[in-house]
Amino acid sequence: MFLPPKRSLAVLAVPLVSLLAAPAAATPVPSHAAVRTAMRTAVHAAPRVATLVDVRASHHPGLDRVVFEFRGPLPARRGAGYVSRLIADGSGRTVPVAGDAILGLRFGGAVGHDNKGRPTYGPTRETFALPGVIQVVNAGDFEAGLTFGIGLSRKASYRVYTLTHPSRVVVDVKTPYRTVPVRTYFLDSRAYAAGRRPYTAAVSRPVIPPSTARGALQRLFAGPTQAEHAKGLRFVASAATGVRSVVVRDGVAHVRLTGSLRSGGSAFTVADEITPTLKRLPGIRWVKIYDASGRTERPKGHSDSVPESLEP
Known part of the structure; x- marks a missing residue:
């Protein structure tokens, strides 16, 4: 068995009286300015949530454009893809959407209501008289996530991109057909x-x-x-x-x-x-x-x- 040298024990033997007699270090009290600075830092560090304020659609040469406008930042996460049916968040029920194809959209880190639960944008189901876009339907505003379905007259290629000042998510759907x-x-x-x-x-x-x-x-x-x-x-x-x-x-x-x-x-x-x-x-x-x-x-x-x- 290995035993440490005796001189090391002497080094560790610190008198208990000396520890008790040592004065406690004074804890500084932060100034009001320091508290305000810390609070501002905490607020800026917290993630901001995008708030949907408008949904609109219009026709342009060769395409229909749907615009989702947000107050604050852009949604932190964005996804799009064709779905066989639109599913309501939370309940799992099928949400009816007019059209032969449904383009599903998901915005993470975004809401469509205020602190009192009131909607911050227009109707949750809106019809458009456009060649491709028939309806835009909300299927969920749940746990900082928004789900939408775009009902189309026909499945077609699309592009999703963002714009700023103000924050917008834009969906362009091609309309390569005659109406x-x-x-x-x-x-x-x-x-x-x-x-x-x-x-x-x-x-x-x-x-x-x-x-x-x-x-x-x-x-x-x-x-x-x-x-x-x-x-x-x-x-x-x-x-x-x-x-x-x-x-x-x-x-x-x-x-x-x-x-x-x-x-x-x-x-x-x-x-x-x-x-x-x-x-x-x-x-x-x-x-x-x-x-x-x-x-x-x-x-x-x-x-x-x-x-x-x-x-x-």
Whole structure:
């Protein structure tokens, strides 16, 4: 066994009295200026969260542009990619989005509400009358993360980049296809309230030929734009959740809807929007609307028809 030399023990033998007698070092009290400086340093060191203040979209030559504007810094993390469906943060439920393709977006280190939980930007679901972009839908504002889905008329290449002063995330979606204008009919709530016919008003929408009937109904189910909504236009869904199929044969458009259709006792239903929308298209003279089970009152012949569930 190894033992240290005895002289090392003498070195370690410090009298206890000398330790107790040593005066305690004085702890300096920080000045007010030093405290303020430390607080400012802590605030600047804490990560800042981007706050979404606006979502807008517009068409430019060859592309549709969606802009997410933030107050403060840019979101710390940004991701984009096509998804088969849009999932709500937290609940995991599917969020409906109008369009044949959904471009999903995720912003980390960002919020869309203030300290009282109030939204800091416009509607969480907004429709646009653009060739490619149909809707922009929020699917989550959860734990400093924002999730969005952009509903598109067709899957296309895209580019995501950032701009500053102010902070913006920009999404450019290519539109390398031809569109034609169609007329889509919504309920005119002001005319309906006044009992003044017609109860519908038409707006123009771009759709990709040759599937103009399907494209027109896709735009109908997306609803009115913000400007159109401000004028009193509304989409009455009658509990329909979408269009499963549209088949035009011998002048008759056969439209099969999804969802639990019901009129709710109203004399105005989704059929009153679908029928004039389709009858303005070439080659369609009659419209037959079917429920999710494929039922309609007059399935045969040259006539209009609705399922019994849409009767008042």
